[in-house]
Structures are given as structure tokens and as C-alpha cells.
Amino acid sequence: MTWDKAWFTNLTPWDRGAIQPPLRELFESDAIKLDLPKSGRALVPGCGRGYDALYLASRGYQTLGLDLSPKAIALAKEHQASQYPDSLSYIADDFFKFDYGSPFDIVYDWTFFCAFPREMRPAWGKRMGEIVAPGGLLIALAFPIDGRDAQDGPPFSVDVGSYKESLGEGWEKVLDHEPATAAEQIRNIQRLVVWKRAK
Numbered sequence: 001m002t003w004d005k006a007w008f009t010n011l012t013p014w015d016r017g018a019i020q021p022p023l024r025e026l027f028e029s030d031a032i033k034l035d036l037p038k039s040g041r042a043l044v045p046g047c048g049r050g051y052d053a054l055y056l057a058s059r060g061y062q063t064l065g066l067d068l069s070p071k072a073i074a075l076a077k078e079h080q081a082s083q084y085p086d087s088l089s090y091i092a093d094d095f096f097k098f099d100y101g102s103p104f105d106i107v108y109d110w111t112f113f114c115a116f117p118r119e120m121r122p123a124w125g126k127r128m129g130e131i132v133a134p135g136g137l138l139i140a141l142a143f144p145i146d147g148r149d150a151q152d153g154p155p156f157s158v159d160v161g162s163y164k165e166s167l168g169e170g171w172e173k174v175l176d177h178e179p180a181t182a183a184e185q186i187r188n189i190q191r192l193v194v195w196k197r198a199k
């Protein structure tokens with residue numbers, strides 16, 4: 001099934017109806033000491049209904065939510081019609097091909113990396129290297145860290161190392177955190193990790 005068809009037929013088990021609490025934890029918990037940019041450009045690739053994009057826009061980032069599925073983007077716009085801030089925009093396009101114009105200070109990956117089979121991971125890493133600004137952050141809520149067979153997905157099983165391996169050189173891991181706020185049923189299979197791109 002294509003991604004668009006999944007959104008059309010409402011076969012979207014990953015859609016939890018809200019942002020994942022660990023993203024909020026990163027920005028709002030005093031327990032995490034990480035220097036986050038106060039403003040700038042943010043991207044949520046594979047944004048789905050856009051809960052995370054809306055959250056980042058509400059924190060003051062000029063935010064783009066991008067998804068390959070036109071239906072997902074239509075749902076994101078519809079869902080947020082009453083609270084759509086000027087700082088938020090959406091586009092239906094391909095993460096690997098879209099011309100973003102200028103790089104991002106923050107890119108947030110939740111259930112995007114795990115949507116791709118292993119052979120596509122180097123392309124994901126190369127693209128991140130092109131679109132995250134020097135000194136910018138890639139925030140990943142790594143999931144599902146469950147040790148399943150490599151061919152079994154999506155979601156394809158990940159570990160923190162698989163993100164690093166795909167990113168290659170030029171990134172520093174600045175946070176590797178076990179979220180205190182993760183939903184109970186997935187608490188043991190996710191980790192909040194932030195990489196900073198070298199200047």
C-alpha cells in the first residue's frame with residue numbers, strides 16, 4: 001500500500017492523535033540541559049497530521065511540515081484550521097527531492113527514519129547533511145528499538161547507532177536520553193537523541 005492510500009483509508013496506526021511527550025520534554029523539562037536555538041527554521045519530514053510541526057511553530061520556529069502524501073497534508077491543514085500560526089506551512093513533496101531553499105536550524109524525525117528499509121538509510125543521512133545548517137540540530141525520537149528482523153517493516157527496527165551510521169561524519173551526538181514521559185507501551189523501545197552538525 002502507498003503512504004497516500006494509508007492516509008486515505010485511515011490505516012495510520014502510527015498516528016497517536018498528538019505529539020509524542022518526549023518532544024515536549026526536550027523543550028520544557030528542566031532535567032534536560034541542552035542549548036536549543038530560540039528561533040530559526042524547523043522542518044518535520046514525514047509530518048503526517050502535523051502535530052509536531054504545529055508544536056515547533058508554536059515555540060517560535062518558522063516551521064515546514066512536509067509529507068509525500070497529499071492526503072496527509074490536507075488532513076494536517078484541516079485538523080489545524082483553527083489554530084494555524086503564520087509561522088507554519090505545509091507542503092506535499094518528497095523529502096529526498098524537494099528544494100528547501102535554505103537549511104534548517106532544527107529537523108525533527110519521529111517515525112520517519114524507521115519508514116525506510118535499510119538500503120535507503122544512507123540517502124536519508126546524506127539528505128540530512130544537506131539540509132541541516134552547520135551548527136543546526138537533528139532531533140530524533142529513535143523508534144522502534146526492538147531488535148526485530150531487518151526486513152520486517154515499516155516500521156523497520158532501529159537502534160541509536162543506525163542513525164549515526166547513516167549520518168556519517170560531521171555530526172556530534174549532544175543528547176542521548178531515555179524519555180521520562182514516553183507512553184508506557186513504547187517506553188522501552190524509544191530514545192530521544194540529538195545530533196549537532198559540525199560548523
Ligand SMILES: C[S@@+](CC[C@H](N)C(=O)[O-])C[C@H]1O[C@@H](n2cnc3c(N)ncnc32)[C@H](O)[C@@H]1O
Pocket residue numbers: 003004014015016045046047048049066067068069072093094095096110111112115
Ligand atoms: C510512519 S508515518 C509517520 C507520520 C508522522 N511522523 C506521525 O507520527 O504521525 C511516515 C510518514 O512519512 C511519509 N513519507 C514517506 N516517504 C516520504 C518521503 N520520501 N518524503 C516525505 N514524506 C514521506 C508518509 O507519507 C507518512 O506520512
